Amino acid sequence: MSLKDLLDASSDNSLSGQKWHMLRQSIVKHLLSSGNATIAELGSELQSSVPTVTKAVNELLTEGYVVDMGKITNSGGRRPSLYSINPTCAYFLGIEVGRSSMSIGLQNIKNEFVSIELGASFVLENTQESLLELCNLINLFVEDSLVDKKMIVGACINLSGRINTMEGFSYNFFFSENRPLNEIISEQLDLPVRLENDTRAMAFGEYHEGVVDEEQNVIYVNYGWGVAIGIITDGNLYYGKSGYAGEFGHSNIFDNGIICQCGKMGCLETEISGWALVNQFKEAISAGKQSKVVLDDNSKSLQHHAIIMGALQQEDSLCVELVSKQSEKMGRYLSMILNIFNPELLVVGGDFSLLGGYVLLPIQSALKKYSLGLVNRDVKLKKSSLGARAGVIGACCVVKEKMLTALVN
Template sequence: MKINQQKKTESDSKYSTIKKQIIKHYIHNGDSTIPALANELQLSIPTVTKVIDEMVTDGYINNYGKIETGTGRQPYAYGLNSDSGYFIGVEIKRNSITIGVINFKGDMIELKRNIPYKSENSIEALNELCKQICNYIKKSTIEKEKIINININIPGRVNSELGYSFSQFNFEERPLTEILTERIGYKVTIDNDTRAMAFGEYLQGCINKEKDIIFVNISWGLGIGLILNGKLYYGKSGFSGEFGHVTAYDSEILCHCGKKGCIETEASGSALHRIILERSQKGESSILSNRIDADKPLTLDNIISAVNNEDMLCIEVIEEIGQKLGKQIAGLINIFNPELVIIGGSLSQTGDYILQPIKTAVRKFSLNLVNRDTIITLSKLKDKAGVIGACMLARSKMFENE
């Protein structure tokens, strides 16, 4: 009796793994026929047919009808059933959060941006985050029982596999994901904000079959997301991508990490903000001068808007930051020899004002043979990259092979 039970358990586990493989294939490749799927997964057609039939019955897969092949028997195309489940993505920004919902096929069906929220490392901020997510779900029009997973993007060092955040909300011994799941009432996963942006861009952005990609997130801080051979690279502890905290300058400017000389202190949104204030207070003219003189809050959005309205001081500073950043990206290109470097985050909204200095510095400081096949471009998803990536990670984390 025990032997039969063990065999049944092993069989269930095997088919569960195959189901995850099938869903993952459809996520990345779209609809396909059973023979094509069997060939891709290196499984027998009868095995795939059995599993697909079960998934159709369970409502996760749809039969989308016969495909015109021109010869012989016409096969049926199968794909994900968009209404079988929903995934929620939450992006934490400096002064707001953005929440989105995708269906099972990955289509964004709801999006609420700029929900007021003060991002800080406190119990109060964690309570407010949970409150805002719960309020959003309560008001959402989707079927609540079909919410499968919620993924939250958190800045800093995040071990998504174990569910711990070490830069923010690290108040208890148990995993943050366990606390959030308990508080919100749905399964919750977490990931680093820049890595999520890279994943969003990879699945729905400016990618054209490239598999080796560096996503540079220039927001208030500075980080990179790495996609190597088509897969997110996490590193041993999940902390890869801390590009902003590489020591590059001999200065006394203190980084928020507690060290001096980090790239982030000279090439980031926080650096842009500091330099604009310093130079304006020394008497340099800007369309922001009245705001600064009146001691009104100065945001990154204010500065980015000034750049795009051709304010000469802001343009000069953003170009200087682009040159500094390009020099450091040249080092990354020399090391990784990527196919694509994507410039994203808040400062990428200044367009060519930051992109062209980056490209110029990369050409100057990287090896010609290494950089000639690397494309450097702006994020296609812009300020939606993070929330799209959060939604996509909410889905993909549920179907990674064990």
């Protein structure tokens, strides 16, 4: 039986029927957050009698939501059984759509991947064909995973740019005036679909399963082809009114006359981003500087990656010089973010985070130089630990979180 059934409202409208449904939901929710529990622990936590909880747990066992983990070993006398959520009672699908590839993963309810594919070939174009191709790839992945679609609670798709999650619209890719994109994709996949901004999903992934420990106020910087931040305040993702919060890369910073991808002039991205790095590299070569790296004009969105790898693997001096300069500048402007948010943790993710010290050290030193001393003292700087998996993990976490809020409090 799918957990989706338990999330729906009870078909029994009597007061006792509603209460029973809520108790069953509460048991599932408690087991999800605590990992496992005995009947006595559940009774005390949910303020219900042992016979009532026993009856509800037995029902959930029969229906396959809960599993019996065996008797606990550390108590004297009669040893009670330990119950846990059945990992196969629900699955979550996470999809990260990049410019030249897509990554997809299916997690069970215990956040374990049953199937994951990173960097699958897919070219993101703003066309109906490209959208159908994406849906096709997702359907094939689900089929290959051999998980019954009925057991998948929902899917979350990460796209870059402006995403209105509540209304299901994407404004940079696959925009349609008539219908929300999540509805269109949902029809193709036959699954509930949520859209999420890629950086926000990555931030959420790091918060739940990555480098974040106990910190509740976190800024995640997606430093890649473009630049954006994901904001977590008091453990919750911050969206702003319509979901466009975090567009740090499009802050007007420079008086350089360079047109940004967004159409405006002098955005932060025009000097600090993967695409800016490519332009800076080409200018340096034109000006006569030498490099071991040769850019492939057939895969433009991977050119910044080649420069990053040139610094990391070949210690190419031009590549190292360019990424260090950019990172120092990045630190300078991140100091504004520190002063505004006073976070406990700043996580650097995205392609540039592969550079480790080459990017973290200049950022660290610029943060110290440009942010207020007291604010800077509060913050830790870390590199993303999820790397290329951050988006897919984050997308799965977003669907799971949404499901949990549907369960009773």
